[in-house]
Amino acid sequence: MSLKLYLAGPEVFLPNARQILDAKAALARTYGFQPICPGDISIEPAPTRHGFGLKISAVDEGMMNAADGIIANLTPFRGIAADVGTAFELGYMCAQSKLVAAYTNVEENHFARTAGFYGGDVRESEDGRRRGPDGMSLEDFDMIDNLMLHGGIERRGGHIAIHAARPDALYTDLTAFEECLRWYAKRQRGDTARVVEALG
Secondary structure, three states: OOOEEEEEOHHHHOOOHHHHHHHHHHHHHHOOOEEEOOOOOOOOOOOOHHHHHHHHHHHHHHHHHHOOEEEEEOOOOOOOOOOHHHHHHHHHHHHOOOEEEEEEOOOOOHHHHHHHHOOOOOEEOOOOOEEOOOOOEOOOOOOOOOHHHHHHHHOOOOEEEEOOOOHHHOOOOOHHHHHHHHHHHHHHHHHHHHHHHHHO
């Protein structure tokens, strides 16, 4: 059975969003998967912007409900961390015990990026925690993003791909995305082999 994969990420905000989403979907199909992309379904207008936002939220949740798994693009977006909508979608899929994989096109881990936010002005406090000049502590767990995102994937046996993309290709480089597809393909082959062995 072909897996249905929800392709989450901030690509929907790009000026060439349709082109990138189509490229990701086409690549997923070459591996035998059915891609489910936000932005693929036309949504009926609503009388207010707020109402239209609610409709988009409902449609995206419906897409995730129909999917078997997710590939979440956690490349930092508009700051030091993953796109917040993508973070929600990853958590939503984790909560449903669905298959999870994610990637980032930035090699620096979450701690390094947060330290960069403070211009490197991070010091160890009396309690042994590293803190910025505002007194706020930093997560330092050698993870690609907040521990709940990275931990949620790893603890469920999911896959995380890390790739250092060129700065001008942070949201268009599909190297790590394809690594996630290869992981799903390998996992599916293993599942099929186990079924055949059980039936044999």
